Amino acid sequence: MDSVIVYQKPTSGGNDSAKIVPSVNKFSRLPERSPVDIQFENIVYTASLGFRKGKKKILHELHGRFLPSQLIAIMGPSGAGKSTLLDILSGYRITGVDGSVLVNGQERNLEAFRRMSCYITQDDRLHPLLTVQENMSVAADLKLGVHVHEQEKNDIIDEILTTLGLAEHKKTLTGRLSGGQRKRLSIALELINNPLVLFLDEPTTGLDSLSCSQCVSLLQILAHQGRTIVCTIHQPSASLFQMFDHVYVLGQGRCLYQGATHNIIPYLERMELPCPQYHNPADYVIELACGEHGQEKIDKMVVCTQNGNSLTWFKSSFNASDPKRAVEPMVRMEDESRSKSKEVKHGLQETSQWNQIKVLLRRGYIKAKRDQTMTHLRLLVNFFVAVMLGLLFYGGGNEGSRTLDNYNLLFACLIHNMMTPMMITILTFPTEMMILQKEHFNRWYSLKSYFISITIVDIPVTVVSCFLFSILVYLISGQPSDINRFNMFFSISLLIVYVAMSFGLMIGAIFDVVNGTFLGPTLSVPLMMFAGYGVNLRDMPKYLKWGTYISYLRYGLEGYVSAIYGYGRDVMDCVVLYCHYKNPGKFLREIAMTGDQYWNDLIALLIIFILFRSLSYFLLRWKIKAVR
Numbered sequence: 334m335d336s337v338i339v340y341q342k343p344t345s346g347g348n349d350s351a352k353i354v355p356s357v358n359k360f361s362r363l364p365e366r367s368p369v370d371i372q373f374e375n376i377v378y379t380a381s382l383g384f385r386k387g388k389k390k391i392l393h394e395l396h397g398r399f400l401p402s403q404l405i406a407i408m409g410p411s412g413a414g415k416s417t418l419l420d421i422l423s424g425y426r427i428t429g430v431d432g433s434v435l436v437n438g439q440e441r442n443l444e445a446f447r448r449m450s451c452y453i454t455q456d457d458r459l460h461p462l463l464t465v466q467e468n469m470s471v472a473a474d475l476k477l478g479v480h481v482h483e484q485e486k487n488d489i490i491d492e493i494l495t496t497l498g499l500a501e502h503k504k505t506l507t508g509r510l511s512g513g514q515r516k517r518l519s520i521a522l523e524l525i526n527n528p529l530v531l532f533l534d535e536p537t538t539g540l541d542s543l544s545c546s547q548c549v550s551l552l553q554i555l556a557h558q559g560r561t562i563v564c565t566i567h568q569p570s571a572s573l574f575q576m577f578d579h580v581y582v583l584g585q586g587r588c589l590y591q592g593a594t595h596n597i598i599p600y601l602e603r604m605e606l607p608c609p610q611y612h613n614p615a616d617y618v619i620e621l622a623c624g625e626h627g628q629e630k631i632d633k634m635v636v637c638t639q640n641g642n643s644l645t646w647f648k649s650s651f652n653a654s655d656p657k658r659a660v661e662p663m664v665r666m667e668d669e670s671r672s673k674s675k676e677v678k679h680g681l682q683e684t685s686q687w688n689q690i691k692v693l694l695r696r697g698y699i700k701a702k703r704d705q706t707m708t709h710l711r712l713l714v715n716f717f718v719a720v721m722l723g724l725l726f727y728g729g730g731n732e733g734s735r736t737l738d739n740y741n742l743l744f745a746c747l748i749h750n751m752m753t754p755m756m757i758t759i760l761t762f763p764t765e766m767m768i769l770q771k772e773h774f775n776r777w778y779s780l781k782s783y784f785i786s787i788t789i790v791d792i793p794v795t796v797v798s799c800f801l802f803s804i805l806v807y808l809i810s811g812q813p814s815d816i817n818r819f820n821m822f823f824s825i826s827l828l829i830v831y832v833a834m835s836f837g838l839m840i841g842a843i844f845d846v847v848n849g850t851f852l853g854p855t856l857s858v859p860l861m862m863f864a865g866y867g868v869n870l871r872d873m874p875k876y877l878k879w880g881t882y883i884s885y886l887r888y889g890l891e892g893y894v895s896a897i898y899g900y901g902r903d904v905m906d907c908v909v910l911y912c913h914y915k916n917p918g919k920f921l922r923e924i925a926m927t928g929d930q931y932w933n934d935l936i937a938l939l940i941i942f943i944l945f946r947s948l949s950y951f952l953l954r955w956k957i958k959a960v961r
């Protein structure tokens with residue numbers, strides 16, 4: 334039966350959270366599949382503390398059962414293991430985990446389970462440069478597939494946004510939404526494919542009390558429609574606490590209470606730990622879990638709940654030994670997942686790789702258009718640096734007395750083309766990585782589709798900014814008026830930019846912004862040393878020669894020199910009495926370059942680019958698995 338959802342559109346501007354007033358509004362998209370009963374037994378989580386530092390047991394042989402159509406709170410003091418338990422139940426954390434998770438009475442099939450569940454992280458990992466509508470439409474295109482008609486997708490989006498009180502913010506950029514609105518959008522995005530199970534890590538953190546109760550009452554409604562909704566929550570107010578149907582209290586990685594919310598007071602009385610009058614039971618139970626009333630009280634509670642195994646305090650209507658309920662839905666669930674896998678052959682994702690790439694390219698294009706750093710600033714920086722370098726070395730390109738200056742200019746161009754794209758990638762990718770982890774785990778797209786799309790989407794801005802830089806520097810500094818030489822100069826610049834970006838991607842995929850910003854330039858210094866600029870390639874000590882083969886800057890510099898001075902360039906002008914290097918051949922001999930290595934350098938750069946790109950893909954794949 335369809336249930337009723339309760340949000341009314343605000344009537345005028347101002348703080349909308351104060352105006353989302355319950356009203357009658359039908360949320361027709363009820364779960365079409367059977368409800369999900371989650372049971373877990375003997376869950377142990379052991380975290381590795383690092384090389385030779387041993388291990389730490391975080392969760393201790395936990396048991397528990399979460400029923401469908403209930404809003405469940407995992408509560409406990411900070412560090413009790415709430416997020417860890419949620420990660421394990423959602424299937425996000427798989428390393429270091431022992432014990433079993435049962436879905437409708439049968440061992441969980443992680444793939445089938447992921448198809449019907451979603452995980453909403455504590456920090457709202459959203460694309461700030463997309464509007465609410467754009468975010469929703471990308472999610473719909475990725476999660477509903479191409480067989481769903483556009484109009485149907487829009488109806489679904491409208492319904493969800495209206496339900497969650499976001500309809501009037503459709504055109505607002507996500508970055509400008511309030512904390513509560515962002516939280517609701519995070520939920521809205523995952524509701525698009527109508528999951529049966531929702532896991533939310535601290536959905537109320539950072540929200541004011543009204544937004545908190547709105548968020549929880551929304552979850553309550555969604556749960557009562559047949560979904561199983563599990564949230565971690567820190568220390569709810571008394572009124573918020575009452576909104577949950579079921580509570581699971583954790584302390585020191587063990588279960589102190591599991592049962593209906595209204596049974597917690599009788600439970601505490603039975604334990605001879607009565608909740609003081611006028612005291613919020615949630616506060617009191619957290620005090621107990623913290624050990625404020627003594628360690629023996631914690632131990633006593635763990636024994637009484639059998640570490641989560643006891644079902645005594647579940648609501649009275651619950652019948653644990655209903656075999657029909659335990660098996661039948663699971664059979665249907667398996668059937669659904671089988672029939673689904675017959676019609677969709679895209680791995681865990683709902684749509685084909687081609688569609689994923691298409692949608693991600695569309696999203697990438699919108700982001701690039703609005704991005705101040707990656708697009709506008711990048712174009713501006715290239716323009717200004719090119720003009721400044723051009724003016725500094727004005728007209729020196731064909732002047733025999735300034736050959737060494739011109740060589741310095743080529744090196745400066747090399748460093749610019751390396752540093753700017755590398756640093757931008759190192760600084761921006763870790764934020765993208767957080768969103769990628771969430772969206773990839775929630776099966777929006779495969780890593781391959783994501784990687785292909787970020788490689789393609791950046792091409793126009795990269796090519797335009799590199800071309801702008803190259804042509805300005807080339808013309809202002811008076812390099813040879815030869816279109817072939819310019820093309821050679823531009824091609825080397827573009828390859829250096831791409832190699833540097835891939836290098837930045839490798840660092841950004843593994844390290845955070847702080848470590849990445851340190852490592853990027855630090856690792857680039859030896860590469861500069863081996864470029865053959867300070868110490869030329871002939872004078873490089875034998876035992877360090879290998880460095881010149883692996884430094885992509887060496888191929889860049891050699892390629893530039895070949896483009897400008899190689900291939901039989903004529904003697905240059907000389908406006909003073911004596912120009913030592915007016916003969917390009919003499920200059921090339923002096924810097925130990927032959928000037929005819931352009932194609933070798935180009936191929937070497939291409940190979941390094943392909944190598945770095947492939948490596949960054951594998952590092953990304955490894956990182957995504959390693960965090961789990």
Ligand SMILES: Nc1ncnc2c1ncn2[C@@H]1O[C@H](COP(=O)(O)OP(=O)(O)OP(=O)(O)O)[C@@H](O)[C@H]1O
Nearest residue numbers: 380381382391410411412413414415416417418567
């Ligand atoms: N990979 C890890 N290595 C070492 N310790 C870990 C690791 N993961 C979790 N822990 C520890 O396990 C404990 C539980 O962490 P968890 O994040 O689950 O707590 P929590 O109850 O969600 O806390 P909070 O409410 O503060 O978020 C903490 O003491 C944490 O330091």
